[in-house]
Amino acid sequence: MPDSPRLLRGPAAFLSTLLAMAQKELMIMLRYPVEFVASFGQIFLIVTVLTLAGLMFAPRDAGAEGNSTTAGIVVYGFILFMFLSDTLWTIGYNVRRDQKQGTLEQLYLSPASKFANLLSRIAVSLVWTGLLCVTSAWLMSTLIGRLPAENLLPGALVLLFALSGLFGAGFAFAALTLRIKETAQTLANLLQFVFMVLCAPFFPFSALPEALQWVARLIPLSYGVDAFRSLLLGLPAGYPELAPLEVEIAIVVAFGTLMPIIGYWLYRLEEDSARRRGTLSEY
Amino acid sequence: MTITTQSSQPGQPTLAQSLSAALAETQLRLINISRYPGQLALEIVIPIIFAAMPMLLGRATGGEDAAANFAANTGTANYVAYLLIGSNVFSLVSNAFWHIAYWLRFEQETGTLEAVYLTPTSTLTLASGVALYSIIRGLSSSLLAYVIGCLIFQVNPFQGNVLLALGFIAVGLLPLYGMALLFGAVVLKVKESNAVVNLMQWVVSFLMGIFFPVTVLPPFVRVIAWLFPPTWMTNGVRSALLGVGYFFGEWYADMAVLWAFMLVAPLFGFWVFQRTERSIQRNEGVGQF
Numbered sequence: 001m002p003d004s005p006r007l008l009r010g011p012a013a014f015l016s017t018l019l020a021m022a023q024k025e026l027m028i029m030l031r032y033p034v035e036f037v038a039s040f041g042q043i044f045l046i047v048t049v050l051t052l053a054g055l056m057f058a059p060r061d062a063g064a065e066g067n068s069t070t071a072g073i074v075v076y077g078f079i080l081f082m083f084l085s086d087t088l089w090t091i092g093y094n095v096r097r098d099q100k101q102g103t104l105e106q107l108y109l110s111p112a113s114k115f116a117n118l119l120s121r122i123a124v125s126l127v128w129t130g131l132l133c134v135t136s137a138w139l140m141s142t143l144i145g146r147l148p149a150e151n152l153l154p155g156a157l158v159l160l161f162a163l164s165g166l167f168g169a170g171f172a173f174a175a176l177t178l179r180i181k182e183t184a185q186t187l188a189n190l191l192q193f194v195f196m197v198l199c200a201p202f203f204p205f206s207a208l209p210e211a212l213q214w215v216a217r218l219i220p221l222s223y224g225v226d227a228f229r230s231l232l233l234g235l236p237a238g239y240p241e242l243a244p245l246e247v248e249i250a251i252v253v254a255f256g257t258l259m260p261i262i263g264y265w266l267y268r269l270e271e272d273s274a275r276r277r278g279t280l281s282e283y
Numbered sequence: 284m285t286i287t288t289q290s291s292q293p294g295q296p297t298l299a300q301s302l303s304a305a306l307a308e309t310q311l312r313l314i315n316i317s318r319y320p321g322q323l324a325l326e327i328v329i330p331i332i333f334a335a336m337p338m339l340l341g342r343a344t345g346g347e348d349a350a351a352n353f354a355a356n357t358g359t360a361n362y363v364a365y366l367l368i369g370s371n372v373f374s375l376v377s378n379a380f381w382h383i384a385y386w387l388r389f390e391q392e393t394g395t396l397e398a399v400y401l402t403p404t405s406t407l408t409l410a411s412g413v414a415l416y417s418i419i420r421g422l423s424s425s426l427l428a429y430v431i432g433c434l435i436f437q438v439n440p441f442q443g444n445v446l447l448a449l450g451f452i453a454v455g456l457l458p459l460y461g462m463a464l465l466f467g468a469v470v471l472k473v474k475e476s477n478a479v480v481n482l483m484q485w486v487v488s489f490l491m492g493i494f495f496p497v498t499v500l501p502p503f504v505r506v507i508a509w510l511f512p513p514t515w516m517t518n519g520v521r522s523a524l525l526g527v528g529y530f531f532g533e534w535y536a537d538m539a540v541l542w543a544f545m546l547v548a549p550l551f552g553f554w555v556f557q558r559t560e561r562s563i564q565r566n567e568g569v570g571q572f
Contacts (some may be wrong), residue, residue: 035478050337051367056356057341057349070344110400186321193332198337207339238500274454 018110021120029124036128043082043132044139050074050202051140069233071140072148076229077201079133080162084221086125086196087166088188092173094121096184098118105281108271118174118267122167150234158231158249161256162224168259169221175263175270178280199225205241216242219256290456296403304404308412309419326374326424334370337364337494338436357496358527363436365525369493371425371432376459377484378421379405379414381462383507384470384480386413406560407553410467414460422452443524445474449533451523454541455516461548462512468552468559487501491517496527512544 029036054070098104107117141147173191177184196202198215199222205213216222223240227248230239240248274280296304316323340363345352354360390396399406416436433440469479490497490504497505508514509530519537521527529537 032478034473036483042485045482045489049485049489049493050340052499053337054340054344056337056343056495057352057362058356059348059352060355068342073340073344119321146421183321186319186325189325189329193329196336197332202336203340204343207343 014113014116018116018120021112021117022123024150025120025124026127029128032098033150039128040135043078043136047078047136047140050078053218065119066129068147069236072233073229074202075137075140075147076232077203077225078136079159080199080221080225080228081192081195081201082129082133083163083166085192087170088173088191090125090242091167091170092177093184093188095132095174095177096181099181099281102281108280112270114271115264117277118171118264121170125167126163148233151231153172155228155231158224158228158252161252162221162228164256165220165224165252165259168256168261168263171260171263171267175267177273178267178270181282195221198222201225204238206238213242220251220259221249224255227252296408301404301408305408305415307413308409309416312413312416313419314417318505323420323424326378326420326437327428327431330367330370330374330425330428332433333373334366334432334494335361335436338366356499358552359521359525361438361525363438364433364440364442364495365521365527367429367432367436368520369491371429372452372491372513372520373484373488373493374425374428375456376487376513378417378424379459379463380466380480380484380487382413382417382420383410383467385458386410387467387470387512390510399448400564407556408556410464410556414463417463418456422456424543437531443526445524448520448523451516451519451541454538454545455512455519458512458544458548459516461544461550461552464549464556471556471559471563487511487513490514493517498552512541512548515541515544 051071051074054074071077095104098107108114135258137147139159173184180187197208198212198219200208200216203220205216205226208216226240226242227245230236230241230245232282233239237246242248243251271280341353342349350360350362353362353365357365359365381444387396390399402572430440454534466479466483473479490500490508490511492508497508497514497518500508515530515537518527518530521543522529522537523534531537531540
């Protein structure tokens with residue numbers, strides 16, 4: 001009697017699928033060398049433009065220390081902004097790319113893990129965006145002076161949890177993309193700008209009007225930005241701005257732990273609904 | 284049959300027909316974008332938020348001396364208008380690059396670019412139609428964003444010589460679209476429009492001094508910046524409205540430079556675009572992407 005069709009189950013199969021899919025994503029990225037080089041140049045220019053703009057408000061005789069703090073605020077906030085942007089587009093909106101290319105339905109017909117498919121998109125974000133962040137921080141240090149880099153280990157841990165939460169938000173956005181289709185493009189743009197204002201990646205929270213500071217306090221990612229930046233700046237007076245450090249870390253840890261679960265749950269819900277409606281390949 | 288539909292060479296459109304084709308292209312795109320009001324609204328919001336970033340950063344780091352420090356570094360204490368002008372000129376530049384490059388890329392991806400090349404209408408006629416559409420869309424959203432931004436941050440948007448500022452924008456637009464055609468040629472050649480345009484819009488924003496005077500750039504970079512028409516356009520508008528100072532001391536000297544760009548840049552852009560087109564037609568063909 002022939003074996004019944006086997007599904008790829010178990011940790012080994014999951015890992016193998018994840019690696020194969022991550023390899024595919026990275027391979028696609030490497031096939032576009034112009035984009036590869038251009039995105040690096042772009043990041044460097046954005047950070048330089050914003051830092052120079054910030055320095056226009058500093059006294060002409062401001063020392064290197066003042067300049068490097070301004071650069072630190074911009075660079076460290078920018079790291080989280082980069083990952084957020086990447087999460088929305090690479091993880092969330094990429095589902096749409098698969099729809100447009102007509103490969104989403106085929107992927108769902110294969111016995112491979114759907115979660116591995118979603119998770120593999122993180123690989124590009126971690127490898128490429130991580131590399132971009134490190135290089136742009138190094139370049140800014142070379143140009144403007146050493147960036148403050150205190151409390152590296154706690155800072156890295158806060159970043160890790162903030163990223164985990166962000167990726168969870170990416171899964172949720174992928175779910176939303178399945179539902180709202182092309183409107184997701186406008187929404188991703190809008191969300192980036194909302195983040196730019198409310199999570200204050202390029203300026204201290206104290207610059208926001210009081211009412212917006214309260215709105216910022218309702219967004220867990222704001223605590224990620226604040227704690228990460230404050231730790232790396234060496235907890236100067238007035239930092240962290242939103243809450244005591246222990247409270248901020250607790251919120252970031254909870255965000256990083258729960259959001260991937262919630263995000264994936266939402267994605268599965270929407271995916272099931274799309275399959276039932278037969279709209280998975282519709283675009 | 285009317286005289287205007289007759290051409291001197293069989294199969295070649297007359298000037299009136301070319302004009303009609305260009306306007307039809309403009310109309311088509313305007314109708315298309317009118318179906319996306321959310322996108323149009325976002326185009327007004329984005330430059331305001333973009334200018335708000337350095338404003339908030341500067342206010343927080345500069346404290347009470349923020350305006351005085353800004354005046355010492357740039358020549359005006361009105362940082363709100365200064366930054367809004369920068370972000371809106373940047374928006375105009377981005378629009379020019381995106382609309383020209385994305386038009387070509389879209390036609391490539393949807394497989395209609397080859398069909399466009401088989402019609403008697405030249406691509407330059409169609410590019411002119413796209414440019415006109417882009418100017419209407421970019422200019423209206425930028426002007427609105429500037430006025431709304433000034434009102435939000437409580438500064439007078441109509442201070443200084445408004446007519447002269449509009450003159451700098453009008454004269455600067457032609458060379459800008461000449462440059463956009465150059466990037467159109469690059470997109471035809473390297474295909475990856477998103478990457479090229481994303482990078483180039485930031486290169487230009489950096490060189491034109493989007494949020495700072497180009498005098499803070501190193502001498503070598505400053506010389507390159509002066510070769511970009513948007514640099515003259517931005518400084519011209521800022522000088523007319525805020526009195527930060529023209530590069531050559533007088534407005535007519537700076538305007539003369541923009542006029543020179545206006546004569547050279549579109550011709551150069553057309554020439555490079557046509558050469559690239561011919562080269563691609565002779566080799567891999569325009570259908571490949």
